[in-house]
Amino acid sequence: MRDRADFERYVGERAPRLLRTAYLLCRDWATAEDLVQTALAKAWTAWRRVGANPDPYVYRILTNTHASWGRRRWRGEVPTGELPDTPQPSDPEARLSTRDALRTALTALPARQRAVIVLRYFEDLPDAAIGEILGCSVATVRSQASRALAKLRLDPAAKSAVNTGS
Amino acid sequence: MTLTERDLRELLESDSLDGRHRGVSVADVDRRVRRIRTRRLQAVTAVAAVVVAVAALSSGRATPAREEVWEGVMAQQAPSGYTLKHPVVVREFAEGGKPQTITFKSGEPNPMALLVSCRPDTYLLVWLNGLRVANEPCGQTAAGAPMWMRSDLRSKVGRNTVTALLVPKSAVPGGRLSAAEADEMAAWASSFEVTWTLQVMEREPAGACSQRLVIVDPGSGREVLSWKCPEPVLGPDRTGP
Numbered sequence: 001m002r003d004r005a006d007f008e009r010y011v012g013e014r015a016p017r018l019l020r021t022a023y024l025l026c027r028d029w030a031t032a033e034d035l036v037q038t039a040l041a042k043a044w045t046a047w048r049r050v051g052a053n054p055d056p057y058v059y060r061i062l063t064n065t066h067a068s069w070g071r072r073r074w075r076g077e078v079p080t081g082e083l084p085d086t087p088q089p090s091d092p093e094a095r096l097s098t099r100d101a102l103r104t105a106l107t108a109l110p111a112r113q114r115a116v117i118v119l120r121y122f123e124d125l126p127d128a129a130i131g132e133i134l135g136c137s138v139a140t141v142r143s144q145a146s147r148a149l150a151k152l153r154l155d156p157a158a159k160s161a162v163n164t165g166s
Numbered sequence: 167m168t169l170t171e172r173d174l175r176e177l178l179e180s181d182s183l184d185g186r187h188r189g190v191s192v193a194d195v196d197r198r199v200r201r202i203r204t205r206r207l208q209a210v211t212a213v214a215a216v217v218v219a220v221a222a223l224s225s226g227r228a229t230p231a232r233e234e235v236w237e238g239v240m241a242q243q244a245p246s247g248y249t250l251k252h253p254v255v256v257r258e259f260a261e262g263g264k265p266q267t268i269t270f271k272s273g274e275p276n277p278m279a280l281l282v283s284c285r286p287d288t289y290l291l292v293w294l295n296g297l298r299v300a301n302e303p304c305g306q307t308a309a310g311a312p313m314w315m316r317s318d319l320r321s322k323v324g325r326n327t328v329t330a331l332l333v334p335k336s337a338v339p340g341g342r343l344s345a346a347e348a349d350e351m352a353a354w355a356s357s358f359e360v361t362w363t364l365q366v367m368e369r370e371p372a373g374a375c376s377q378r379l380v381i382v383d384p385g386s387g388r389e390v391l392s393w394k395c396p397e398p399v400l401g402p403d404r405t406g407p
Contacts, residue, residue, distance in 0.1 A: 007192075008192050011190070011191070012192070015189065016189065018190075019190055020183070023181075023182050024178055029187040032187065033187055033188075033194075037190055037194050037195055037197075037198040041195050041199040041202055044199055045199065045202070045260075045361065048359050049359060098169065099173070099177055102174070102177055103177060103181065117174070121171065121174050121175050122175070122179070122182070152169065152174065153169060
């Protein structure tokens with residue numbers, strides 16, 4: 001049975017990483033701390049039911065809570081639509097501005113698509129695990145990822161990876 | 167320039183490293199747990215208040231005001247109605263299948279209510295001073311809230327004991343327990359995880375401290391509202407078991 005010491009160890013080890021994931025979902029450190037505290041508090045109230053690996057359960061609470069907060073209140077995010085046309089590769093300043101544009105486009109993604117991108121490219125989770133966390137099928141994860149990458153104007157090679165689920 | 171998957175990974179990695187934050191500790195999480203539980207408790211109490219108000223309205227009968235009123239009560243509720251005043255003891259539990267006991271003191275035999283917030287898939291047994299006052303599934307209130315409430319109880323002078331046992335509905339064959347089975351349930355029920363609360367509330371007949379009590383000065387004809395609410399006579403038992 002999972003106990004209090006187990007939970008404290010989990011918080012100590014995983015909270016920093018969870019905080020980074022939460023930040024990538026909401027792009028605000030204070031909100032990210034709120035999200036992680038809420039996710040861990042909910043996880044603690046169900047700790048005995050959580051299996052040997054609490055990560056999927058905690059990630060599910062994290063993404064669900066973020067989505068529900070997004071529905072409930074506006075958090076200062078400004079969708080900007082499609083990413084602007086990409087500039088020439090030789091220009092370092094242009095590269096910086098491209099990263100800014102990518103960042104902006106990431107912020108503009110719908111919560112679910114952003115969650116897919118963060119879980120896949122930051123947490124390196126396989127699509128099946130992402131589907132379990134988000135409560136949807138692998139096919140839905142891939143279609144959400146495909147749409148997100150299209151909005152981010154990512155390399156076709158990256159997009160093709162969507163279809164193979166890598 | 168074409169953006170690659172690697173660019174995306176690098177961006178996510180570097181953006182989330184910029185940690186202008188203080189982190190999340192176990193103490194932070196504990197505080198949040200307390201807040202969540204307090205909010206749940208407040209929600210339960212609010213629902214209970216609505217249930218009680220509905221019960222009072224449905225059971226109370228308005229009596230007409232006398233024609234030649236110079237002093238008296240206008241449109242007072244019948245004594246069969248009741249109102250809950252405030253919780254005397256509120257306790258939250260995180261485990262079912264195990265009898266939980268709370269105590270409180272009473273200066274005199276006093277009308278009281280017991281309220282349990284529990285999941286609709288559970289079955290409840292409650293004893294007040296050794297007498298069984300509940301043997302039924304949860305979630306039976308008129309408001310449809312997952313809770314159980316009984317408001318026709320009376321405390322005894324001195325120390326009172328409330329023992330409650332919550333078991334899964336699936337553990338109750340046929341959906342109901344006989345009196346003998348109910349008393350034996352505590353011995354063989356097994357523990358399971360569930361969050362539930364037990365509240366003892368002080369109760370008084372509607373009209374004893376009614377907002378509709380009106381006193382009219384016969385000389386001036388001026389109305390004077392009276393708010394003569396007695397001091398609570400129930401209180402938490404601080405002497406321990």
